[in-house]
Amino acid sequence: MTKPGWRTVLLREEVVKAVEKAKAEREAGLRRRLPLGAFIEDMIWQILEEQEILRSYGPYIEKISVDANTIILRDNRVGRIVECVLKEGELYCIHCESSNCVHIGYSWAIPEVYKAMNLQGRRMPKIS
Numbered sequence: 251m252t253k254p255g256w257r258t259v260l261l262r263e264e265v266v267k268a269v270e271k272a273k274a275e276r277e278a279g280l281r282r283r284l285p286l287g288a289f290i291e292d293m294i295w296q297i298l299e300e301q302e303i304l305r306s307y308g309p310y311i312e313k314i315s316v317d318a319n320t321i322i323l324r325d326n327r328v329g330r331i332v333e334c335v336l337k338e339g340e341l342y343c344i345h346c347e348s349s350n351c352v353h354i355g356y357s358w359a360i361p362e363v364y365k366a367m368n369l370q371g372r373r374m375p376k377i378s
């Protein structure tokens with residue numbers, strides 16, 4: 251017996267429904283249709299990237315609070331509270347005066363932040 255390939259993987263019905271719902275939400279935000287394969291690939295890629303970020307920064311950075319415009323983090327490497335704010339639709343780190351520092355990367359890995367930014371059609375910047 252051969253192992254099923256990606257094209258023949260069967261998903262549970264509730265998983266399919268959740269994916270269709272997420273796809274519809276994204277399409278509503280973008281006001282255009284997306285190919286299913288590309289949508290799922292993008293979603294999986296995003297999750298893998300988030301896991302990678304949380305794995306590398308997770309031990310040092312903690313989420314303190316998240317509200318509509320501000321994300322408060324504690325960075326245990328520098329021993330201080332770091333504030334990331336929404337500035338002209340992009341996340342901006344006040345501590346680093348940067349929009350692509352590790353704190354921004356960490357903020358994007360917080361599901362509620364990712365979801366809110368994604369609904370506005372924003373993409374995570376390359377973190378350096």
Ligand SMILES: [Zn+2]
Pocket residue numbers: 332343344345346347348351352353354
């Ligand atoms: Zn920063």
